[in-house]
Amino acid sequence: MKNILIASFDMEVGGVERSLISMLENFDYKNYVVDLMLYKHQGDFLELVSDKVNLLGEVPQYATFRKSIGEILKDKQYSIGLSRVFSKINAGILGKVKKFEEPGYYQMQLMWKCALPFLPEVNIQYDVAISYLWPHYFVAEKVSAKKKIAWIHTDFSTVETDIQLDLKMWRKFDYIVAVSEACKTSFLNKYGELKNKVIVIENITSPEFIREMANRKVDNPMIKDNRFKILTVARLSHAKGIDNAVKALKVLKEKGYHDIAWYVVGYGGDESMIKGLIKESKLDDSFILLGKKTNPYPFIKEADIYIQPSRYEGKAVTVGEAQILSKPVMITKYTTAKSQVKDGFDGYITELSIEGIVSGVEKLYNNFDMRQKLINNCSNTNYSNSFELNKLYKII
Template sequence: MKDILIASFDMEVGGVERSLISMLENFDYKNHVVDLMLYKHQGDFMDLVSNKANLLDEIPQYTTFRKSISKTLKDKQYSIGLARILSKINADLTGRIKKTAEPGYYQMQLMWKYALPFLPKIDKEYDAAISYLWPHYFISEKVQAKKKIAWIHTDYSTVDTNINMDLKMWNKFDHIVAVSEACKSSFIKKYHQLEKKVIVIENITSPEFIKKMANEVVDNPLTNDNRFKVVTVARLSHAKGIDNAVKALKILKDKGYEDIAWYVVGYGGDEVMVKGLIKELKLEDSFILLGKQTNPYPYMKAADIYVQPSRYEGKAVTVGEAQILSKPVMITNYTTAKSQVKDGIDGYITELSVEGIATGIEKLYKNSVVRNGLTNNCSKTDYSNSYELDKLYAIIGD
């Protein structure tokens, strides 16, 4: 039996968390003992975590990464609170100087760097330790393991980080797992020194689970909406491009497409900005934020088309889930898009811009033949892939 540690932040609603749930559900527990380290035992997905994994107790210092600075100080974690304050000041200043669109990634790097001296180590030694969500300092610095493996879920060519700081961390790992070939390629472009460490293991999908959850009865406003329904499931963040989606719907409304409604399942830091934009463009009746939903699948199932308006992605879990539900899928042409769908076969790729999103939706709205073709091709495709985990077992055991 191999002793495995898997670490992540929490189980809030998100694509990375859903992929972790699927991985834990499909893990080979006959040959592996799995300890799961969540920095904070919170999130609507906590109940979905496989009971075959051993959930380790919270460690107070690590719970601070899912708390506000004020709450961290209130909990008397003064050193970590000060580290958080310094990282925010430094990142904000650097972001303004460099005109960075999203300085949060650099802030997170600094937060871990400054906090490391105050974080405890784990006593147990593992055969393999897996860090499932960047930044990976906990596994790289605070865990003893014969093999260390880090997961990458995003397109790193679009993420503004301090490369030298990252390289020091990545070099502590024996293997780096990308969730798609395109995700791997974009990572290697930025960190070419690490090419030999990177392998691809796709997110584990469970069609049976998704179809079962899609049939659950929920309070679903889409059921009684006779308009053409666009659905997106995503964080309200810069990466996911929800602001561009709002602007795209405005273009369509100005063209006279009054019977299109766009529903977004999700929450996040851009919520106030997105709500303000919806109000400014007078789209309150047609661009509808459904907020955080533990089960997004009934909303996906009720969609006429599923749209991913992202600025960048590693491999969007939600796109694969929409395909499993045989939905016509449209995604923007982010760097890794062609690894996500076969354009014109089981999905449609449109230009990554506000106009591109509007044009793509207009095309699918007007052309039921194209929509039906995408639906039929998805329904004939087997999206299950638990065999991907064999690659993980191979690098754990080599």
Template sequence: MKSVLIASYDMDVGGVERSLAGMLDRFDYRRHSVDLMLYRHQGDFMALLSDRANLLPEERAYATFRQSVAEVMKNRHFAIGIGRILSKLHVKYLGERRGIPEPGYYQMQLMWKYTLPFLPKSKAKYDAAISYLWPHYYVADKVEANMKIAWIHTDYSTIATDREMDLAMWSKFDSIVAVSEACKESFLAKYGELREKVVVIENVVSTEAIRKLSNEPTDNPMERDDRFKLITVARLSHAKGIDNAVRAMKLLNDRGLDRIVWYVVGYGGDEDAIRELIADNRLEDRFILLGKQTNPYPYIRTGDLYVQPSRYEGKAVTVTEAQVLGKPVLITNYTTAASQVRNGIDGWIAELSVEGIADGIERLYRDEALRSELSANCLRTDYSGSEGLEKLYASIALASKKGGA
């Protein structure tokens, strides 16, 4: 039996966390013993974790990554706290000097750089160690394993990082997993020298669980709404384009399409700005924020059209989940869109603009036959991604050979 470590941050509500839960649910525990290292044991999706994976005790030093600097200092992790402060000052300087619009990824890199010397190493050795969420420094530098594997969930052409720092980290991995072909190519456009290490494994989705959860009773206002219901499940952030969704809803309203309502499940740092935008456009009864929901599937099931208005994605788990439930989906033409849906077959790709989103929604709203065709094709398609796990098992099988066993 192969020993496997899987590391990630926590189980807050998000697509990566749902994907991790899906993979753990479908993992072959007959051939693998799995330790799960979460930096912090928190999040509404903790309940989704398979009890067949061994959740390791929380390490106080790693839990600091989900705490404020004030909390870190209060808990007497002074070196880590100072490292966090230095990373913030460093990225502020770089952001102003280089004009980086979204420096969050850069700051995360620097945070690890400054705190790495003060973080403990894993006491166990594994056949394979999997780092599921970037940055991957824990598995790269603090874990001993015969085989190290890192996951890519985002479109690397859209984010600012220190290339040399990142390359040094990636070089410590034997295999790099991208969640789509387009995600792979966007990564290789930046790190072409790593081509031989990169493979594609689609997100593993527990289709049975999604269908079962979609029928759970919930106080869902969408069930009492007889209008044409758009539904989006996403963080309220710049990347997910919810601000553009509000503007598109205003455009649809101006076109006289007043029987359309847009519901959004999710939370995030842009919530106040989005609520202000909704109020400015007098859309309080047309664009409705439902907040964080541990189980988003009843809301997806109740919608007439699932919409992903993102500016960029690796591969949106929520889109696949909507397809599993047989929903027609509309996504924007972000860089990796073509690997997300088959345009006109099991989804519709709209131009990535306010007008493009509005035009796409209007087209699908008016064409019931097209929506029905997209829905039927979704129901005929297997989105489980289970074949990807066989690729992962093959990589893990090589670990013993590499280790000399």
């Protein structure tokens, strides 16, 4: 049996974490022994990790990547704390000079690079080591394995990174797995020399699990809401475009669509900004933040339509889950959108703008036949894809 290490940050509620849960649930444990390295043992999804996986003990130095600088210094991890301060200052300066829209990715790169000398190595020799979430420095630099594989979940054409710094890391891997063809294309537009390393393995989905979870009873205000209900499940961040959703609903209300309610399941750094936008737009009773939910599926089940208003995506796990639950899906025209839905068949792609979102909602709201067509096509499509894991076994 081959020994495999899979590494990720934690098990907080998110699309990447949900896809990891599904992969671990469907893994071939007859032929592989799997160790899971989580930098921090936290998150509501922790209890969903398969009991066939060996969860390694938390290592204090790696746990710092999910802590604030103050907490790190309090824990007396002074070298790592100072490296974090240095990376934050440098990323802030460079972000302003180069006018980065989101310097957080560059800061993350610097943070790992500066902290590397103070991070311990893993003293086990693995057959295969998989790094599931960028940046992949831990597996690249601190793990000994015959074969190394890195996963990419985002559209790299939209994030600001130090390309040369990234290339040094990517070159340490034998394979790089993209979660969609579009994700692969955007990655290679930035890192063309890695062409021979990149393959596509889609996020593993389990329709049976999703439908079973959707039928569980939860405290859900959507059940008693008789309005036309839109749902989005997403992190409250710039990438996910929730601010544009608020602005779009304001326009819809001004156009006379008073019986629309937009619910959002999720949490994140933009929460206070979005709450302020909701209040300013006088949408407190119709744009409703439900917060973090371990089980988003009962909320998807109650929606009339599901919308992903993102600015960019690798491949949104929640869109596929909404399709499994036979919901009319609308997504914005982010770079990888066409790999997410078949436009007009099992989803609708609208322009990536506030006006585009407004237009798309109007179209679906006013066209019952269109909604029914999307529902029927989703119902008649088999979204199960555990066979995707065969691609992973092949390269292992």
